[in-house]
Amino acid sequence: MEKIAIIGGGNLGSAIARGLVHTKACDPQMIHVTRRRAQLLAPLAGFGVITGSNNLEAVKSAKIVFLAVKPYQMKDLLAEISPAIAGDAVLISLATGIDNKTLLELSGGKNAVFRAMPNTAVAIGQSMTCLASLNATPDQDEKVKALFEQLGTVQFIPEELMAGATVLAACGIAFALRFIRAATQGGIEIGFGSELALKIASQTVKGAAHLLIEGGTHPEAEIDKVTTPRGITISGLNEMEHQGFSSSLIKGLMASYQKIENGSKQQK
Numbered sequence: 001m002e003k004i005a006i007i008g009g010g011n012l013g014s015a016i017a018r019g020l021v022h023t024k025a026c027d028p029q030m031i032h033v034t035r036r037r038a039q040l041l042a043p044l045a046g047f048g049v050i051t052g053s054n055n056l057e058a059v060k061s062a063k064i065v066f067l068a069v070k071p072y073q074m075k076d077l078l079a080e081i082s083p084a085i086a087g088d089a090v091l092i093s094l095a096t097g098i099d100n101k102t103l104l105e106l107s108g109g110k111n112a113v114f115r116a117m118p119n120t121a122v123a124i125g126q127s128m129t130c131l132a133s134l135n136a137t138p139d140q141d142e143k144v145k146a147l148f149e150q151l152g153t154v155q156f157i158p159e160e161l162m163a164g165a166t167v168l169a170a171c172g173i174a175f176a177l178r179f180i181r182a183a184t185q186g187g188i189e190i191g192f193g194s195e196l197a198l199k200i201a202s203q204t205v206k207g208a209a210h211l212l213i214e215g216g217t218h219p220e221a222e223i224d225k226v227t228t229p230r231g232i233t234i235s236g237l238n239e240m241e242h243q244g245f246s247s248s249l250i251k252g253l254m255a256s257y258q259k260i261e262n263g264s265k266q267q268k
Ligand SMILES: NC(=O)C1=CN([C@@H]2O[C@H](COP(=O)(O)OP(=O)(O)OC[C@H]3O[C@@H](n4cnc5c(N)ncnc54)[C@H](O)[C@@H]3O)[C@@H](O)[C@H]2O)C=CC1
Pocket: 007, 008, 009, 010, 011, 012, 013, 034, 035, 036, 037, 055, 068, 069, 070, 071, 073, 077, 094, 095, 096, 117, 118, 119, 120, 170, 171
């Protein structure tokens, strides 16, 4: 089994480590996670994962190196660790807005580089992960795809769509959760206790998603099955649309997307 280094054990880096352990994708002792305040990695250490703050130690002999730091921290990090990374290791960056060409340059040009955009559901093996690679062999592409397949669903996409994938999949978790919270608030106003309202709203969203994923249908086809003519669903749906429901979601997505685009332009 190959050693995996996760540099930057914050929200996403830790979620990936938890996912690798949770899904039994690899032996916890083969995962080495670092962050500056290593004591905050104690929960991962409790699962048997190796933790610390020594990046050079973590990448030594690792064949898969996750770069899970903030975008502005990437340049200094790669300057520090690149000389210690084996030539046949694959680098997987999770940073928003740093393209593969830049990653390849910053890392010295010898490694296969990947941009991966998972989301925090990676911690329970339910991520939607988009991938784009540079300087990778077909075997390396397959290896990284197979790794993420153990953590959810994977799709290679053209690199220019990575910003869009960030918004739809990574930010999307927050957008979907805000819907669930709002539905819960409505349920409480109607009379449910908060825990029960949350349980009903969460399972309802899970069921809706599974209708699409397992049935391969379009949302409107499923909506048609719920909207009884002159019924109550269509009244609620139409009122939501009068209040700008779909429009506000699309505008929110575009505001997030625009922020990535503006940030990328500033970096150039
Ligand atoms: N949170 C999310 O849902 C997603 C985040 N991302 C991307 O993943 C990256 C990480 O995001 P988060 O986990 O949310 O940030 P975070 O701030 O929670 O984690 C970053 C971690 O890196 C550590 N770090 C910084 N410099 C370091 C260094 N030189 N050596 C070792 N560790 C170092 C920090 O101590 C921190 O623990 C970002 O680039 C973000 O754009 C991508 C998809 C989803």
